[in-house]
Amino acid sequence: MYELRNVTKLYTRGKEAVHALDGVDLAIADGDRLVIQGPTGGGKSTLLQMLGGLDRPTSGEVVLDGTDLAKLSESKLTRVRSENIGFVFQSFNLIPTLTAQENVETALVPLGAKVKERRERAAEALKSVGLGERLGHLPSEMSGGQQQRVAIARALVKQPKVLLADEPTGNLDESMRDEIMDVLERMWKELGLTFIMVTHDSSIAKKAPRLATIRKGKISVKENAGS
Template sequence: MSGVTLTPAPGAATPVPVELAYSLTAVTKTYQQKKRTVEALRGIDLAIPRGQSVAIQGPTGGGKSTLLQMLGALDRPTTGRVALGRNELSTQGDRDLARIRGTEIGFVFQGFNLIPTLTAAENVETAFAWSTLSRPERQARAHAALESVGLAPRADHLPSELSGGQQQRVAIARALVKEPTVLLADEPTGSLDERTRDDIMELLLGVWASRGLTLVIVTHDSAVAARAERRLRIDAGQVSEA
């Protein structure tokens, strides 16, 4: 996995290299919007150590969603380099990017993105698109994932039979069942009340700590951002430490 070595202070011991989950170098992203060129990302240099929890905040249109798409292997930069561990995302083909998303990255969204005609367990099983596991193995792992988020008794319920917080727990189980190295959460508490928000954050931070995941949360909620180890701000396509 990629790593960097921090420069030691005079007289300090030689530091241990830091393993990086993500390394972004001079990343730009531009879009054509009618006759206008939009600079969504402008020369971003960013290193996220493996196992770190990071919150990203910023105004609407500041580049949060575009940056998350880069981290999630959902898009490529116009110029620059994006690496996830040893995977160079900037130059991968579509099939390789899909494989990386299917094996390395778990996604959690504000809108849950559950399939309404599938049960909770069946929704979790949809994460196995790239898996060679047998159907019984998939079912067993789906039920174990639901148990890990406190929803085993609801495995056979449809999304419409679950509360918003329970649906988000199903979505988290779906993200975790393939045992990713990275968990990306896009406004994961944005549609929840304050109490449920706190419960979901406790769950996310619990699985982050217990599994050694790299956790990146995009959020408008400062109370959510404050729970992360590191806070970043993106505005006008540029990232700074918050």
């Protein structure tokens, strides 16, 4: 599904050039679950942004299903993200004035889904993450774990091929972390997703089938015997 070829991302910090990614080669097959770890500033989130088409490399290719995301126009790239890629972030990114159901529905608007279809699919997505009784609640009326479940439902309601998660348990305590990981792993298995996650949590990384480590823009990948 994904193939990254000699991907470099260069930032300028004052007069200094910083390689967030430095000649990265990476293959991710359909249905893989890959966890990305590394020190702060090592390039983890930059790599995830490349995979999600949220940023473009300075050089190299980011190929998804035969298409180089780096060469797409902004409108075509937006379409790929809308149809094929779901995102979950540490900060939930819910709209505070919208209910859980309305927040999930927002992911279907760019796809042109009719109102009735949006409502039905959003309700079903929320039920799938254990929030069937919370459709009409605002984010402020839910716990952090519940808000992250809404964010997961929003990412998955459009039936993407890929789920990208950037520190999705970073704002949660240990018990909530485990609950959210259970939801994410169940969705990965049930939906046949390609699931790629950035985390600083070693207990999560040890359970992943594949672990990528990024340091100073360089990547190494290993099969995880502890998964």
